[in-house]
Amino acid sequence: MADRSPEKSSPVYVIGGGPGGLAAAAALSHRGIHAVVLEKSDAVAASWRNHYDRLHLHTTRRLSALPGLPIPRSYGRWVGRDDVVRYLERYVEHHRLDVVTGVEVSRIDRSADDSEWVLRATGGRALSSPVAVVATGFNHTPRLPDWPGRAGYTGELLHAAHYRNPRPFEGRDVLVVGVGNTGAEIAVDLVEGGAARVRLAIRTVPHILRRSTAGWPAQATGILVRRLPRRAVDRAARVMCRVSMPDLTEHGLPWPDTGLYTRVREGAIPVQDVGLVDTVRTGRVEVVSAVDSFDLDKVVLADGSRIGPEVVIAATGYRRGLEELVGHLGVLDDRGRPLPHGRRTLKGAPGLHFTGYTNPISGMLRELAIDARKIARTVARTTA
Numbered sequence: 001m002a003d004r005s006p007e008k009s010s011p012v013y014v015i016g017g018g019p020g021g022l023a024a025a026a027a028l029s030h031r032g033i034h035a036v037v038l039e040k041s042d043a044v045a046a047s048w049r050n051h052y053d054r055l056h057l058h059t060t061r062r063l064s065a066l067p068g069l070p071i072p073r074s075y076g077r078w079v080g081r082d083d084v085v086r087y088l089e090r091y092v093e094h095h096r097l098d099v100v101t102g103v104e105v106s107r108i109d110r111s112a113d114d115s116e117w118v119l120r121a122t123g124g125r126a127l128s129s130p131v132a133v134v135a136t137g138f139n140h141t142p143r144l145p146d147w148p149g150r151a152g153y154t155g156e157l158l159h160a161a162h163y164r165n166p167r168p169f170e171g172r173d174v175l176v177v178g179v180g181n182t183g184a185e186i187a188v189d190l191v192e193g194g195a196a197r198v199r200l201a202i203r204t205v206p207h208i209l210r211r212s213t214a215g216w217p218a219q220a221t222g223i224l225v226r227r228l229p230r231r232a233v234d235r236a237a238r239v240m241c242r243v244s245m246p247d248l249t250e251h252g253l254p255w256p257d258t259g260l261y262t263r264v265r266e267g268a269i270p271v272q273d274v275g276l277v278d279t280v281r282t283g284r285v286e287v288v289s290a291v292d293s294f295d296l297d298k299v300v301l302a303d304g305s306r307i308g309p310e311v312v313i314a315a316t317g318y319r320r321g322l323e324e325l326v327g328h329l330g331v332l333d334d335r336g337r338p339l340p341h342g343r344r345t346l347k348g349a350p351g352l353h354f355t356g357y358t359n360p361i362s363g364m365l366r367e368l369a370i371d372a373r374k375i376a377r378t379v380a381r382t383t384a
């Protein structure tokens with residue numbers, strides 16, 4: 001173990017108290033390295049506390065655990081949102097993690113003598129350490145497209161990040177925009193929760209998979225195929241989808257014309273079916289074309305039609321939001337994603353690790369756990 005006790009050196013600062021940051025801190029402390037987690041909200045697991053009520057992991061309990069603590073069997077195979085929060089709270093206690101809440105890191109700079117990182121944080125703090133782990137989340141800042149006419153829209157418009165449950169939308173006409181896992185699940189939730197009409201606006205037809213087939217989880221397939229050549233996986237997935245899914249072409253969801261793994265590589269993971277297929281097939285969710293613009297009380301779609309929902313819920317994704325924090329360090333690509341990842345750091349930014357900025361087909365929690373161990377091993381080796 002590396003001897004890096006708090007008395008002898010500054011701790012490793014981990015920015016973000018979500019699963020990624022907590023996993024990194026636990027893996028570091030397992031190697032005798034003192035890590036301090038800085039969390040901007042008033043508790044760990046902030047993003048999970050704010051997710052919609054019906055959310056369950058689409059990755060299995062066993063393949064979603066973080067280093068050093070299994071998720072309790074009693075939480076079931078598909079762990080619910082509240083149990084994810086409970087697990088993360090227990091995780092902090094179990095590993096006795098040093099978490100400081102209410103501290104937001106706004107900028108990271110190199111020290112004047114180029115020996116360490118200086119973290120500018122809430123209350124004028126300047127925290128220094130040769131090693132820092134950035135774990136502020138893939139889903140950091142809700143992304144609302146700048147649709148023409150948006151500002152003058154007279155209906156209700158909200159981002160999916162602010163959707164909790166269908167109660168406020170009972171008896172109302174709702175348009176959900178975007179068909180990632182979140183948009184698909186919110187559309188189903190609205191139908192089951194009594195919305196009068198639910199439409200789903202789609203730009204690119206998604207790949208839809210069963211969460212599990214005969215007990216075999218889609219995630220396990222994702223793990224098996226992730227190192228295989230893209231075209232081979234695309235071909236196999238095409239066959240698998242056509243065998244296991246009904247043809248929804250006449251309901252507005254034709255088979256995608258791009259390969260599943262090709263789309264994953266572009267950043268779009270497949271939609272796991274938790275009711276979308278059935279609600280589309282039975283007409284309870286109507287598929288419409290993408291949103292083009294807004295015109296007072298109307299939404300103008302890409303096919304030229306104009307519809308008048310009372311509410312628009314934009315499940316249009318998130319930005320990483322790393323520009324202010326580290327944009328000046330030359331560590332981001334042109335889409336705002338970190339160039340280094342996990343144990344790898346950039347030559348010009350030694351000791352600055354990033355975790356959780358990819359969207360892998362094998363499950364992000366699983367990858368966060370793997371990255372945490374690798375980061376800890378690298379930090380232990382370089383600081384020994």
Ligand SMILES: Cc1cc2nc3c(=O)[nH]c(=O)nc-3n(C[C@H](O)[C@H](O)[C@H](O)COP(=O)(O)OP(=O)(O)OC[C@H]3O[C@@H](n4cnc5c(N)ncnc54)[C@H](O)[C@@H]3O)c2cc1C
Nearest residue numbers: 016018019020040057058059104105136137356363364365
């Ligand atoms: C709806 C949804 C469902 C998902 N389901 C699954 C699933 O089933 N299986 C799976 O493997 N993955 C899933 N994921 C993906 C991923 O596992 C989660 O998003 C997970 O929470 C990512 O963990 P994280 O620690 O990287 O980020 P987050 O959980 O977002 O945590 C980041 C933390 O950093 C804090 N923070 C941000 N900026 C700062 C700052 N400047 N200073 C201090 N603190 C800061 C935030 O408050 C937050 O607590 C899902 C994601 C979403 C959005």
